[in-house]
Amino acid sequence: MGDPPRMTLNILKVLTVLLEDPTAEHYGLEVGQTARLRGGSLYPVFGRLEDAGLVVSRWEDVDPAEAGRPRRRLYRLTPNGVVYARQALAEARQNLTPGQEHAAGWGHIPGFPTPGGASA
Amino acid sequence: MSGWLIAILATLGTLLFGVVKADLEDAKVCRWLARHLIYRAAERLPRGERARWREEAISDTLALPPGRLPPLLWALDVYRRSGSWAQTRGAPSRWEILVDRIRAAQEWVRSLPQARTRSREESKQHHPSRNPDTAQEIMATAINGAEAVTMVSGQTSVFKSHALELAVAQADFEAWLRKQRQDFEAHIDQQVVEFRRYRDSVLLAP
Numbered sequence: 163m164g165d166p167p168r169m170t171l172n173i174l175k176v177l178t179v180l181l182e183d184p185t186a187e188h189y190g191l192e193v194g195q196t197a198r199l200r201g202g203s204l205y206p207v208f209g210r211l212e213d214a215g216l217v218v219s220r221w222e223d224v225d226p227a228e229a230g231r232p233r234r235r236l237y238r239l240t241p242n243g244v245v246y247a248r249q250a251l252a253e254a255r256q257n258l259t260p261g262q263e264h265a266a267g268w269g270h271i272p273g274f275p276t277p278g279g280a281s282a
Numbered sequence: 283m284s285g286w287l288i289a290i291l292a293t294l295g296t297l298l299f300g301v302v303k304a305d306l307e308d309a310k311v312c313r314w315l316a317r318h319l320i321y322r323a324a325e326r327l328p329r330g331e332r333a334r335w336r337e338e339a340i341s342d343t344l345a346l347p348p349g350r351l352p353p354l355l356w357a358l359d360v361y362r363r364s365g366s367w368a369q370t371r372g373a374p375s376r377w378e379i380l381v382d383r384i385r386a387a388q389e390w391v392r393s394l395p396q397a398r399t400r401s402r403e404e405s406k407q408h409h410p411s412r413n414p415d416t417a418q419e420i421m422a423t424a425i426n427g428a429e430a431v432t433m434v435s436g437q438t439s440v441f442k443s444h445a446l447e448l449a450v451a452q453a454d455f456e457a458w459l460r461k462q463r464q465d466f467e468a469h470i471d472q473q474v475v476e477f478r479r480y481r482d483s484v485l486l487a488p
Contacts, residue, residue: 191342201339201356202363206370209335232341235334 166246167210172199174254176207177247180217180237184244187236189222208237216243312350316343316357323357323364328373 167173175197180188194204211217218240222233239247317340324336339360346352369375374382 189342189345190338191345194342200359201342202359202361202367205335205339205360206363206367209367209371232337232344234341234345235338 164214166216167214169250169254170207172197172203172207173211174250175199176204176211177216177239177243177250180239181244181247181251184239184247187220187238189234189236191234193237211243212237216240216246309348309350312354313343316353319354319357319361323361323367326364326368326373328368328371331371 176193176199179193179196190201190204190208194200197204199207208217208219212219216239217237219235219237222236224233226232320336320339320343324332324339327335339357343353343356346356365376
């Protein structure tokens, strides 16, 4: 496992989406649409999280001819990643004042812990 | 004059805009453009990672809702941020690449005089006039090759190579060449005679 990545807003957004269901696998576009991130911001975040060992990825086991679409890259939080994500979101929650998460642009993400303790 | 220039530029601009607009209204063109942008973006990444990220980005682009703009915007964003993304993946920045290229060019220019001197020395060593063995070898190769070519194509220009000129006196070479040509023509004449004889025997056979 590498060093934990420098925490940025984009990393927080991605971790929030992945933490909604830590055991599930998500593909890039799905995460990007939920977190409202485009590819140029999303792929570097996945790369950094993967380098740090917080996320693992694999190619989807589908036959593109049968599925009618190319295979997807699936991402899932590692156990370390789950712990790290929970800590990072808790710290972010502590550092936020009510309403600030909306100003920062992540208040729309389902599951993001708001300062009051309830999920958005 | 400037009025004409403005009119021409405006016409060209209108035509170009129309072509681009028509292309962008075609979803296939947009998807092609998106794919092209992603390929270009992936080229900036370290070599070992390009295929993976390219495939992933294209897969996501194709999974976007149908329409011409979403894939294009997605790909544009990937391309726009690919420089900084590549740096986080360990690829050198454009500035570093430029500096490296300039340094390599400087080294190459500096090495030119040495390379020229070395080339001259090697050329002297292998010059036929300095080395009888080399001259003999060139002569043998040229004559053997020349005979083979003569029998196949009859071309004579190949004989007069630079190496042969250096190794053989001009008069000897021309005499040898005349002899080769005579032999070749005699050979052809013989073939023609034999062919006519065969043809007559077939056509005039009872």
